[in-house]
Amino acid sequence: MSNPILKVENLNAHYGKSHILHGVSFNVARGEVVSLLGRNGSGRSTTLKSIMGLVPPSAGRVQLDGAEIAGERSFHICRRGLSYVPEEREIFLNLSVDENLEMGRQAGPAGATKWAVDQMFTYFPRLKERRNTRAGSLSGGEQQMLTMCRSLLGNPLVMLIDEPTEGLAPKIVAVVGEVIRDINEKGVSVVLVEQKLTIAMTVSHRICVMGHGQVVFAGTPQALNERPDVTEEWLAV
Amino acid sequence: MGGAQAPAMSPPAIKKGMGLVLDQIIFALLNGTIYGLLLFMVSAGLTLIFGMMGVLNFAHASFYMLGAYFAYTLEPLTGFWIAIILSPLLVAGIGILVERYILRHVHAHGHAHELLVTFGLSVVIAEIIKMAYGKFAIDYRVPVELNFAAFSLSGIDYPFYRLFMGGIALAMFIAIYLLLTRTRVGIVVRSAIYRPQMVEALGHNVPLVFMGVFGFGAALAGLAGAVAGAFYTTNPNMALELGVMVFVVVVVGGLGSMGGAMAASLLIGITNSLAVGSNFMLADALALVGLGAWAQDIGGLLTTRLSSLAATIPFFIMLLVLVVRPSGLMGEKE
Numbered sequence: 001m002s003n004p005i006l007k008v009e010n011l012n013a014h015y016g017k018s019h020i021l022h023g024v025s026f027n028v029a030r031g032e033v034v035s036l037l038g039r040n041g042s043g044r045s046t047t048l049k050s051i052m053g054l055v056p057p058s059a060g061r062v063q064l065d066g067a068e069i070a071g072e073r074s075f076h077i078c079r080r081g082l083s084y085v086p087e088e089r090e091i092f093l094n095l096s097v098d099e100n101l102e103m104g105r106q107a108g109p110a111g112a113t114k115w116a117v118d119q120m121f122t123y124f125p126r127l128k129e130r131r132n133t134r135a136g137s138l139s140g141g142e143q144q145m146l147t148m149c150r151s152l153l154g155n156p157l158v159m160l161i162d163e164p165t166e167g168l169a170p171k172i173v174a175v176v177g178e179v180i181r182d183i184n185e186k187g188v189s190v191v192l193v194e195q196k197l198t199i200a201m202t203v204s205h206r207i208c209v210m211g212h213g214q215v216v217f218a219g220t221p222q223a224l225n226e227r228p229d230v231t232e233e234w235l236a237v
Numbered sequence: 238m239g240g241a242q243a244p245a246m247s248p249p250a251i252k253k254g255m256g257l258v259l260d261q262i263i264f265a266l267l268n269g270t271i272y273g274l275l276l277f278m279v280s281a282g283l284t285l286i287f288g289m290m291g292v293l294n295f296a297h298a299s300f301y302m303l304g305a306y307f308a309y310t311l312e313p314l315t316g317f318w319i320a321i322i323l324s325p326l327l328v329a330g331i332g333i334l335v336e337r338y339i340l341r342h343v344h345a346h347g348h349a350h351e352l353l354v355t356f357g358l359s360v361v362i363a364e365i366i367k368m369a370y371g372k373f374a375i376d377y378r379v380p381v382e383l384n385f386a387a388f389s390l391s392g393i394d395y396p397f398y399r400l401f402m403g404g405i406a407l408a409m410f411i412a413i414y415l416l417l418t419r420t421r422v423g424i425v426v427r428s429a430i431y432r433p434q435m436v437e438a439l440g441h442n443v444p445l446v447f448m449g450v451f452g453f454g455a456a457l458a459g460l461a462g463a464v465a466g467a468f469y470t471t472n473p474n475m476a477l478e479l480g481v482m483v484f485v486v487v488v489v490g491g492l493g494s495m496g497g498a499m500a501a502s503l504l505i506g507i508t509n510s511l512a513v514g515s516n517f518m519l520a521d522a523l524a525l526v527g528l529g530a531w532a533q534d535i536g537g538l539l540t541t542r543l544s545s546l547a548a549t550i551p552f553f554i555m556l557l558v559l560v561v562r563p564s565g566l567m568g569e570k571e
Binding site for chain 2: 154
């Protein structure tokens with residue numbers, strides 16, 4: 001792979017004294033969707049947080065579009081073109097939908113796909129109806145839509161999306177999957193942490209399986225399908 | 238007691254007497270409102286700092302005092318108007334330095350450390366003021382061009398300067414409200430209260446925002462001091478006198494709520510002002526049910542005049558609010 005948009009090398013991270021990531025390495029090519037799969041506690045979410053600068057890496061390198069970003073503050077990382085959709089959604093419940101979207105708006109780096117609020121409402125018309133409502137009164141599905149739109153308005157090169165379909169009704173899960181595919185087609189690379197194997201297998205170009213804070217398998221969804229041993233050892237519950 | 242034995246008052250005299258009482262009530266209400274607005278000017282900054290950033294700044298009222306002393310010092314050089322503009326800016330500068338080089342390092346260790354550091358800071362500021370200006374009140378006065386009566390009731394003049402202070406406080410309230418609700422910076426501040434990490438991950442420089450909010454809060458207190466110091470007395474105790482009351486306002490209003498701070502300031506200002514002018518005692522109420530003589534015999538709390546309890550009323554209100562509605566009158570809950 002030449003010139004990956006995101007390059008993670010030997011990433012280590014700690015929560016206090018607990019060593020969570022033991023040298024995570026993977027690359028994301030331009031225009032790729034890469035999913036991180038694994039059981040709970042395998043380090044997928046911490047990997048995203050560590051790349052984003054929310055859990056400072058204790059060792060290792062992260063390069064975004066050729067520039068070293070490991071150890072930078074998260075607002076710098078965001079302005080350089082990484083955006084993060086947290087599993088907990090973390091929308092601002094005391095602000096309106098419009099104000100939440102405004103919070104996400106950033107110029108973004110040169111060369112990134114530019115997004116407008118109207119496009120967000122095309123993806124999720126429900127948000128347009130509720131644009132003046134306090135975000136605290138939105139349903140779980142609407143909150144998920146809002147948090148994705150908010151991050152997208154930062155005009156990122158790469159989006160880190162953590163468990164976007166958790167706790168959502170099947171109909172909304174399908175919509176979220178569609179949106180991920182569409183933003184990717186429009187030029188945004190994606191690192192996806194996803195529990196639902198079916199979604200991950202259909203939207204991803206490549207899969208990284210994680211276990212014990214490391215990447216234990218990397219390959220295409222087809223390659224993973226041909227390795228029942230990997231599925232059995234690292235993914236089956 | 239027969240009505241015939243009572244000293245008769247002619248109807249115009251009764252009317253005049255009632256008019257006088259009414260005028261006194263109007264004065265008390267006005268004074269209370271203006272004092273409340275002054276409380277708001279100082280507590281607005283503390284609401285931002287304490288409620289929104291979670292920083293316990295005991296030295297906040299010291300910024301109020303600094304505002305008054307700076308304005309007093311600048312006035313002979315620049316005139317009153319420039320002085321009340323420059324002195325909040327100077328106080329903002331000090332506030333920014335305090336946040337950047339003291340509080341930012343202490344914040345992570347919790348409220349106890351913040352309280353100790355800012356308490357120490359308030360003592361240091363008070364001592365420096367005493368060294369520079371002496372222990373007694375200084376001669377900081379309302380400028381001549383603003384020292385006139387706005388109107389008079391029952392022959393008593395009402396100073397225009399009080400209305401001027403009230404006007405500044407109201408303008409400040411409107412400006413803060415618009416800033417917080419209509420601007421991007423305001424939205425960032427409101428969201429950074431609850432989820433600073435997420436705000437930062439969305440590309441906002443949160444430490445810079447907090448430093449700015451702290452400086453702005455300090456400037457508001459400085460402006461209040463510059464304006465009110467000329468009317469009330471400017472002395473090295475003024476921070477201590479107002480400081481406690483300002484904390485009461487922030488707690489009663491609800492942490493982080495500007496509207497709450499305004500409501501609590503007015504509530505405390507007006508009740509305080511009405512109580513000070515009232516001779517009411519519990520025995521009077523008991524007299525209505527025929528227990529007046531008994532209450533007079535018992536004495537103690539029953540015959541204590543409301544005016545002598547006035548200073549405790551804000552704390553009583555705080556107690557009541559904390560019991561009934563711990564988040565304050567308009568405390569923003571996420």
